[in-house]
Amino acid sequence: MSSPVIIAALAAGLAGFSPPADKMPSVVIRVAGDCSAAAAQVVAETGGELLSAQPTSDGKCVVTVLIPGNGGRPKKVTVKVPM
Numbered sequence: 001m002s003s004p005v006i007i008a009a010l011a012a013g014l015a016g017f018s019p020p021a022d023k024m025p026s027v028v029i030r031v032a033g034d035c036s037a038a039a040a041q042v043v044a045e046t047g048g049e050l051l052s053a054q055p056t057s058d059g060k061c062v063v064t065v066l067i068p069g070n071g072g073r074p075k076k077v078t079v080k081v082p083m
Contacts, residue, residue: 035061038081046077059083 038061039053048065055061061083066074 035083038083039063042079042081048077055083
């Protein structure tokens with residue numbers, strides 16, 4: 001859901017009015033980190049095949065790999081590791 005303050009600021013900017021910078025609300029934008037190193041580590045440690053790697057809001061990565069079985073179905077393993 002969008003903030004009413006942000007919508008008002010955007011509308012004012014489109015109308016040609018821009019309030020002073022000190023009157024604008026501060027906005028925090030979270031940027032997802034890169035899980036490639038964490039995924040590579042899990043793949044190397046397990047000998048599995050990477051299925052997915054997703055960053056979490058607490059600075060970790062959820063990595064899912066398929067580990068080959070002995071002629072049977074591979075085992076799906078999901079681990080949470082630091083980024």
